[in-house]
Amino acid sequence: MRHTISVLVENRFGVLSRIAGLFSGRGFNIESLTVGPTEDPSVSRMTIVTRGDNKIIEQINKQLNKLIDVIRVRDVTSETYVDREMMLVKVNATEKNRPEILRMTEIFRGKVVDVCPKTYTVEITGSTEKVEAFLEMIKPLGLQEVARTGKIALSRGVRMLTAKPGTKNNGK
Amino acid sequence: MKLTGAQIFVESLLAEGVELIFGYPGGAVLPIYDTLYDSELKHIRVRHEQGAAHMAEGYARATGKCGVCLVTSGPGATNTVTGIANAYMDSIPMVVFTGQVPVALIGNDAFQEADIIGITRSCTKHSYLVRNTRDLAQTIKEAFYIASTGKPGPVVIDLPKDILTGEAKFAYPESIALRSYNPTYKGHPAQIKKAFKAIQDAHRPVLYVGGGIITSDASEELVKFAEKSRIPVTTTLMGLGSFPSKSELSLGMLGMHGTYTANMAMHETDLIIALGARFDDRVTGRLDAFAANSKVIHADIDPGSIGKNVGVDIPVVGDVKDILHGLNDLAKKDHTDWADKHDKWLKTLRKWQKANPLKYTRSKDTIKPQYVLEMVDKLTKGKDPIFATEVGQAQMWAAQYLQFTGPRTFMTSGGLGTMGFGFPAALGAQAAFPDRLVINIAGDGSIQMNSQELATAVEYNLKTKVFILNNGTLGMVRQWQEFFFKKRYSYSTMTEFPDFVKLAEAYGAVGLRATKPSEVQKVIKKALSIDKPVFVDFVVEMEENVFPMVPAGKALNDMLLV
Ligand SMILES: Cc1ncc(C[n+]2csc(CCOP(=O)(O)OP(=O)(O)O)c2C)c(N)n1
Numbered sequence: 121m122r123h124t125i126s127v128l129v130e131n132r133f134g135v136l137s138r139i140a141g142l143f144s145g146r147g148f149n150i151e152s153l154t155v156g157p158t159e160d161p162s163v164s165r166m167t168i169v170t171r172g173d174n175k176i177i178e179q180i181n182k183q184l185n186k187l188i189d190v191i192r193v194r195d196v197t198s199e200t201y202v203d204r205e206m207m208l209v210k211v212n213a214t215e216k217n218r219p220e221i222l223r224m225t226e227i228f229r230g231k232v233v234d235v236c237p238k239t240y241t242v243e244i245t246g247s248t249e250k251v252e253a254f255l256e257m258i259k260p261l262g263l264q265e266v267a268r269t270g271k272i273a274l275s276r277g278v279r280m281l282t283a284k285p286g287t288k289n290n291g292k
Numbered sequence: 293m294k295l296t297g298a299q300i301f302v303e304s305l306l307a308e309g310v311e312l313i314f315g316y317p318g319g320a321v322l323p324i325y326d327t328l329y330d331s332e333l334k335h336i337r338v339r340h341e342q343g344a345a346h347m348a349e350g351y352a353r354a355t356g357k358c359g360v361c362l363v364t365s366g367p368g369a370t371n372t373v374t375g376i377a378n379a380y381m382d383s384i385p386m387v388v389f390t391g392q393v394p395v396a397l398i399g400n401d402a403f404q405e406a407d408i409i410g411i412t413r414s415c416t417k418h419s420y421l422v423r424n425t426r427d428l429a430q431t432i433k434e435a436f437y438i439a440s441t442g443k444p445g446p447v448v449i450d451l452p453k454d455i456l457t458g459e460a461k462f463a464y465p466e467s468i469a470l471r472s473y474n475p476t477y478k479g480h481p482a483q484i485k486k487a488f489k490a491i492q493d494a495h496r497p498v499l500y501v502g503g504g505i506i507t508s509d510a511s512e513e514l515v516k517f518a519e520k521s522r523i524p525v526t527t528t529l530m531g532l533g534s535f536p537s538k539s540e541l542s543l544g545m546l547g548m549h550g551t552y553t554a555n556m557a558m559h560e561t562d563l564i565i566a567l568g569a570r571f572d573d574r575v576t577g578r579l580d581a582f583a584a585n586s587k588v589i590h591a592d593i594d595p596g597s598i599g600k601n602v603g604v605d606i607p608v609v610g611d612v613k614d615i616l617h618g619l620n621d622l623a624k625k626d627h628t629d630w631a632d633k634h635d636k637w638l639k640t641l642r643k644w645q646k647a648n649p650l651k652y653t654r655s656k657d658t659i660k661p662q663y664v665l666e667m668v669d670k671l672t673k674g675k676d677p678i679f680a681t682e683v684g685q686a687q688m689w690a691a692q693y694l695q696f697t698g699p700r701t702f703m704t705s706g707g708l709g710t711m712g713f714g715f716p717a718a719l720g721a722q723a724a725f726p727d728r729l730v731i732n733i734a735g736d737g738s739i740q741m742n743s744q745e746l747a748t749a750v751e752y753n754l755k756t757k758v759f760i761l762n763n764g765t766l767g768m769v770r771q772w773q774e775f776f777f778k779k780r781y782s783y784s785t786m787t788e789f790p791d792f793v794k795l796a797e798a799y800g801a802v803g804l805r806a807t808k809p810s811e812v813q814k815v816i817k818k819a820l821s822i823d824k825p826v827f828v829d830f831v832v833e834m835e836e837n838v839f840p841m842v843p844a845g846k847a848l849n850d851m852l853l854v
Binding site: 137141175 | 410413414596600
């Protein structure tokens with residue numbers, strides 16, 4: 121089953137390669153991975169979409185937690201959360217299909233962000249399902265190129281993933 | 293006052309309580325070596341950086357402290373990789389300092405540049421590239437903390453040369469707080485209670501214990517609990533020494549070359565109590581047949597080890613010492629008649645032990661490797677020896693035939709299975725305890741992978757004894773070829789080996805040899821009486837096999853016996 125995992129990490133050199141290395145080294149699959157800064161400049165948030173049975177997802181959680189730079193891990197899949205993905209799609213624009221592209225873009229509440237003599241580029245934002253549905257519809261019209269951000273997600277309401285300060289100790 | 297990075301390095305190590313480090317100089321770390329020249333921090337200069345890493349690990353295993361090694365950039369750093377991976381697999385605390393090219397040159401394919409952080413990412417607990425002399429002390433404090441707490445492991449600190457020559461104010465941090473790293477030490481009381489209840493309900497329980505007992509210094513608690521509850525104990529290769537071999541409750545080692553009784557007990561048990569062990573494939577055999585009729589309690593400080601290979605009924609995350617302490621408390625207040633309860637189970641085990649003890653065919657003409665180990669065991673009784681091993685048949689016979697009385701007396705490459713580990717590891721232990729008896733049990737193949745450290749042994753008067761069970765072959769490989777590849781001994785016969793007596797002598801050490809069974813005891817006694825490093829060449833039977841053996845992928849009760 122597909123899982124969406126939110127990860128707060130120290131905003132440090134090399135963190136991304138540690139996480140990517142963990143997934144490749146242990147044979148876990150990554151469907152998408154996004155990283156970006158958060159409200160706290162020392163913390164980055166990653167959203168990882170992965171697939172696996174319960175045992176694998178449990179291991180992914182535990183192994184992520186084991187990385188020293190990982191502050192918190194939360195599998196939001198079973199919670200209520202909002203998620204978005206953005207996609208830019210370049211489509212062949214011919215005399216004949218231009219109206220259809222515009223119609224589809226409107227139905228999916230997208231925007232045409234670039235118009236050239238032979239191509240239109242459309243921006244679509246929404247759930248992964250919506251973004252993929254748009255792709256499905258636009259394919260027959262002459263799909264040229266796609267760029268997707270991967271999914272980002274936040275739990276709804278007061279449920280929050282925050283970095284708490286560590287407890288002091290003398291290291292012994 | 294400002295100090296250079298090199299001075300901060302030395303001062304930080306002293307503040308951390310480090311007494312001895314192992315290393316090898318080179319361009320990128322010359323500023324540190326210059327500081328070491330008149331420092332009170334002791335340093336052993338090895339002959340190969342792999343040796344330094346293994347020595348640091350041996351030092352850590354023997355003392356329980358964090359091992360430290362220091363090497364230069366590029367090839368110096370890459371030469372430590374096997375040692376780092378070895379410490380990672382066996383969870384041994386170690387901090388490895390590697391030189392690096394100056395910050396501005398990183399990424400330019402500069403002379404002797406290697407991306408050691410990248411190369412070791414998957415075999416370190418954590419790693420740091422220091423980018424500012426100001427950060428050095430804090431980084432060192434964190435590295436020691438991370439390496440030696442929780443599930444211990446190696447940490448690499450990469451030190452660009454200009455960080456070592458740059459200056460900063462020095463103050464070694466008193467304490468640290470890491471929001472992203474807070475290992476759980478205290479076992480959850482409710483889980484410990486649940487575990488105890490399951491133990492009370494079990495009829496044929498087994499304590500299956502690993503290296504975690506040694507790491508957390510929990511042997512006493514383990515013995516106390518086993519004796520009170522009358523539950524038999526089997527140890528992993530890494531756990532040897534954590535429970536006295538001579539106890540009537542000891543079943544010896546389990547797994548691929550475990551004892552018949554230990555493996556049968558694991559197969560027939562109705563409750564596995566796993567403490568600081570990780571259900572490695574060499575222990576479980578075929579997974580779907582493992583613990584088929586048994587509940588599993590798994591106590592470990594690493595949540596990631598729990599439920600990874602084997603389904604667990606009662607997980608307890610925490611330090612096994614704390615968890616055993618909890619179990620002992622519960623046992624104290626409880627009125628179960630344990631002796632009566634497990635009488636039948638223990639009788640069954642004893643019957644198995646009688647019927648299928650460790651055995652081999654004795655010989656009057658050729659030296660049997662098992663015989664050498666029996667004699668080593670006999671002649672070192674009461675001498676408080678520390679044993680190290682190389683990898684292969686000799687390692688397995690050492691695990692089977694030596695009797696262990698306490699923790700930190702057996703050092704072997706468990707997870708990675710590194711040939712060439714034993715000798716430098718033994719030297720590391722010897723450096724920690726110059727007066728103790730330290731013995732490395734080696735094969736003729738393995739000892740050739742790091743024998744250059746004989747020079748280190750002689751230079752620092754590390755009087756380690758190396759007992760080579762010389763069968764003229766890569767024995768363990770030959771055994772697999774005999775069993776599973778129709779005796780096609782492809783590249784495993786190794787009759788071209790150096791004269792080990794002369795090799796030792798060439799380095800200024802002592803070399804001895806035994807070729808007949810009648811010489812074995814005499815030669816061992818002689819070796820033990822010499823106050824110098826000694827290589828003993830035991831010319832042993834070539835085609836001896838290690839039994840019992842659970843072939844890879846077979847169930848634990850599917851053992852080949854003699
Ligand atoms: C560095 C390394 N290379 C290869 C192996 C594979 N291997 C495992 S046991 C073994 C044979 C070891 O031979 P020897 O040291 O002579 O010991 P014996 O088995 O004969 O006692 C080999 C080659 C290994 N474990 N480590």
